[in-house]
Amino acid sequence: MVAHLLRLKLRLLGNGFKRSPWQLVGVIIGGLYALGIVVMLSLAGWFTADQSDLRGWVAILAGSVIVLGWAVIPPLITGVDLTLEPQRFVHFGIEEKTLARGLILAGFISIPAALTLLAALGFSTIWRLDPAVFVVGLLCAVGTWLMAMFACQYLTIVATALRGKRRFRELSFALLFLLLVGLGPIFSTIGSNAESIFEVLVPISAVLGYTPLGAFAAVPGALAAGEMGMTAMYAGLALVYLIGLYFLLTRATGKATVTPPAAQRASSAKGLGFFKLTPATPAGAVAARALTYWFKDPRYALSVIMVPMLPVIFYFAGGSTGSYTMMLLLGPMIGILMGFAISADVSYDNTAFALHVLTGVSGKADRLGRVMACFVLVIVPLILAAVLPAALTGQPWRIPGDLGLSLGAFLIALGVSSIASARYTYAVPLPGDNPMKTPPGSGARVAVTQLATFGIMGVLLIPTLVPYVTGWVMHSTLAGYITLAVGLITGSLMLSFGIRIGGRTMDQRAPELMQSVMINR
Structure with a gap:
C-alpha cells in the first residue's frame, strides 16, 4: 500500500506538467531560478568555510529559515498540493498506520522538497575544512530537511481542519499578511538601532539553537568548537523534536483519514444588509x-x-x-x-x-x-x-x-x-x-x-x-x-x-x- 501511494504521487506529479504548456514553462523557469538559488547557497557555504567565527550562527540561521519557511509559507500562505490529503481517503478503509506512513512519505515527493534538500546539502559545504564535522553537517542538513517536511505536513493538516471555519481563514490571512508586510520595517528599525548586525543575529541564533527550528543546524557548530557537551545536548534536542513531530504527524494523519472534514456552514444574514x-x-x-x-x-x-x-x-x-x-x-x-x-x-x-x-x-x-x-x-x-x-x-x-x-x-x-x-x-x-x-x-x-x-x-x-x-x-x-x-x-x-x-x-x-x-x- 505504501509503495502504491508513492507511485500514485509520482504519477500525479508527472501528470501535473501536462495540464498546460504555460504551466510547464512556468515550472521550468521557476526550477531554473530555484537551482540558481541552490548554487548561490552552496557557493556561500563554500566561501564562508574559512570564517570560523561566523560559521556557527550563520548555519543556525540558515537551518531555521528553511524550517520556518516550510512551516509557514505552504500551509498558511500559498497553499499546498492537496492531491493526497488525508481526508480524501476517509471512505477507503485502509489501516490508519499504513496509510499514515504512505502519505507522510508521499509528502516528500515534490520539486520544492527536492530543491530544498539540495540547498541544505549544498550549504553544508560551510564545514568542508573539517572532514568529520562536514559529515555531521551533511547528516544534520538531512535532519533539518526532515524537520521542515514534517512541520509542513503537520501544519497543513491542522490548517486544513481549521480552514473550514471562515473566521479562522480571514483572521489568519490578515495576521500573516500584516506580518509579512511588517517584516521590512521591523528589520529596518532593528538594523538602524543596532551598531552592528552581529548584535542582532548572534543572540537570535543562540536562542534558535534550542528550538526545533535550529537544533539540527547547531550540532556541527558546537562540534567544530570542541564543545562536546553542547554537541550532545543539541543532538538530543534535535532527535527529540524530530521524533515527537513524527508522532504528532502520524497521529494527525491517521485521525484525518477516519474523520471527514467538518461541513462548512453558510454565514447567517439578518435583514437586507x-x-x-x-x-x-x-x-x-x-x-x-x-x-x-x-x-x-x-x-x-x-x-x-x-x-x-x-x-x-x-x-x-x-x-x-x-x-x-x-x-x-x-x-x-x-x-x-x-x-x-x-x-x-x-x-x-x-x-x-x-x-x-x-x-x-x-x-x-x-x-x-x-x-x-x-x-x-x-x-x-x-x-x-x-x-x-x-x-x-x-x-x-x-x-x-x-x-x-x-x-x-x-x-x-x-x-x-x-x-x-x-x-x-x-x-x-x-x-x-x-x-x-x-x-x-x-x-x-x-x-x-x-x-x-x-x-x-x-x-x-x-x-x-x-x-x-x-x-x-x-x-x-x-x-x-x-x-x-x-x-x-x-x-x-x-x-x-x-x-x-x-x-x-x-x-x-x-x-x-x-x-x-x-x-x-
Missing part, C-alpha cells in the same frame, strides 16, 4: 452585492488591508532614510491600487456572474454598481491620505496638488479597470480558497494583463502629472489648484468613458465572460 442602503436600481443592487463582497470575502482583504498598511510602510521607509517624502505619495498610491482592485471583480464572481447574465443586467449598470461600491469604500481614506501628510509636515501649499493627483489617479484607475474587467478575466482563487493561492497556469496572463492595465493608467495620468510636478518643484499653490482641476476633469471623463465602453463591451461579451469564469475554475 447593504441592499437597504443603496438605490432600488440595477446599479444599486450591484453596488450592494459588491459592498458585501468587500466586507465579507477574504479575497478582497489584500486591497483593504493595504490602505492602513501603506502609511506604516512609508513611515518606516522614510524613517530609515531620514526623509518622509514618500508619505506625500500615499494618496495617489491608494487611489491607483484601490481603483485597480475592481479589475478582478468579474473573475472573483465566478459562477455568481450568472446572476448578471440571466437577469439581463445591463453592462453599464454592472460597471456603475461596482464603481459605486469601491468609491464609497475608498473616498474618505483617500482624501485623508492626500491631505494629512502635507498638513502634518507643515506644507499646506501641497494639499491641492496632492488631492488632485490622488482623485485623478483613483477615477482613472476605476475607468480603466471597468474596461479591463469587461474584456479580460484570469484565474483567481475560488470562493473559500486561500486568498494567497495562485491557480496553476495563470501567472503569465495575469502579469501581462496587470502590466498593460497599469501602463494605460500611467499614460492617462500624464496630463495631471505635468502641473503636479511643476507645483512640487516651484512650491506653487496655483499649480496645485490646476492639478486639482485637471485631475477631476480628466478623471471624471475617463471614468465616464470607462463605464460606457466597459458596459458596451460587457453587453457584447456576456456569454464569453461567463464561459471564461467557468474555465478559470
Whole structure:
C-alpha cells in the first residue's frame, strides 16, 4: 500500500506538467531560478568555510529559515498540493498506520522538497575544512530537511481542519499578511538601532539553537568548537523534536483519514444588509452585492488591508532614510491600487456572474454598481491620505496638488479597470480558497494583463502629472489648484468613458465572460 501511494504521487506529479504548456514553462523557469538559488547557497557555504567565527550562527540561521519557511509559507500562505490529503481517503478503509506512513512519505515527493534538500546539502559545504564535522553537517542538513517536511505536513493538516471555519481563514490571512508586510520595517528599525548586525543575529541564533527550528543546524557548530557537551545536548534536542513531530504527524494523519472534514456552514444574514442602503436600481443592487463582497470575502482583504498598511510602510521607509517624502505619495498610491482592485471583480464572481447574465443586467449598470461600491469604500481614506501628510509636515501649499493627483489617479484607475474587467478575466482563487493561492497556469496572463492595465493608467495620468510636478518643484499653490482641476476633469471623463465602453463591451461579451469564469475554475 505504501509503495502504491508513492507511485500514485509520482504519477500525479508527472501528470501535473501536462495540464498546460504555460504551466510547464512556468515550472521550468521557476526550477531554473530555484537551482540558481541552490548554487548561490552552496557557493556561500563554500566561501564562508574559512570564517570560523561566523560559521556557527550563520548555519543556525540558515537551518531555521528553511524550517520556518516550510512551516509557514505552504500551509498558511500559498497553499499546498492537496492531491493526497488525508481526508480524501476517509471512505477507503485502509489501516490508519499504513496509510499514515504512505502519505507522510508521499509528502516528500515534490520539486520544492527536492530543491530544498539540495540547498541544505549544498550549504553544508560551510564545514568542508573539517572532514568529520562536514559529515555531521551533511547528516544534520538531512535532519533539518526532515524537520521542515514534517512541520509542513503537520501544519497543513491542522490548517486544513481549521480552514473550514471562515473566521479562522480571514483572521489568519490578515495576521500573516500584516506580518509579512511588517517584516521590512521591523528589520529596518532593528538594523538602524543596532551598531552592528552581529548584535542582532548572534543572540537570535543562540536562542534558535534550542528550538526545533535550529537544533539540527547547531550540532556541527558546537562540534567544530570542541564543545562536546553542547554537541550532545543539541543532538538530543534535535532527535527529540524530530521524533515527537513524527508522532504528532502520524497521529494527525491517521485521525484525518477516519474523520471527514467538518461541513462548512453558510454565514447567517439578518435583514437586507447593504441592499437597504443603496438605490432600488440595477446599479444599486450591484453596488450592494459588491459592498458585501468587500466586507465579507477574504479575497478582497489584500486591497483593504493595504490602505492602513501603506502609511506604516512609508513611515518606516522614510524613517530609515531620514526623509518622509514618500508619505506625500500615499494618496495617489491608494487611489491607483484601490481603483485597480475592481479589475478582478468579474473573475472573483465566478459562477455568481450568472446572476448578471440571466437577469439581463445591463453592462453599464454592472460597471456603475461596482464603481459605486469601491468609491464609497475608498473616498474618505483617500482624501485623508492626500491631505494629512502635507498638513502634518507643515506644507499646506501641497494639499491641492496632492488631492488632485490622488482623485485623478483613483477615477482613472476605476475607468480603466471597468474596461479591463469587461474584456479580460484570469484565474483567481475560488470562493473559500486561500486568498494567497495562485491557480496553476495563470501567472503569465495575469502579469501581462496587470502590466498593460497599469501602463494605460500611467499614460492617462500624464496630463495631471505635468502641473503636479511643476507645483512640487516651484512650491506653487496655483499649480496645485490646476492639478486639482485637471485631475477631476480628466478623471471624471475617463471614468465616464470607462463605464460606457466597459458596459458596451460587457453587453457584447456576456456569454464569453461567463464561459471564461467557468474555465478559470
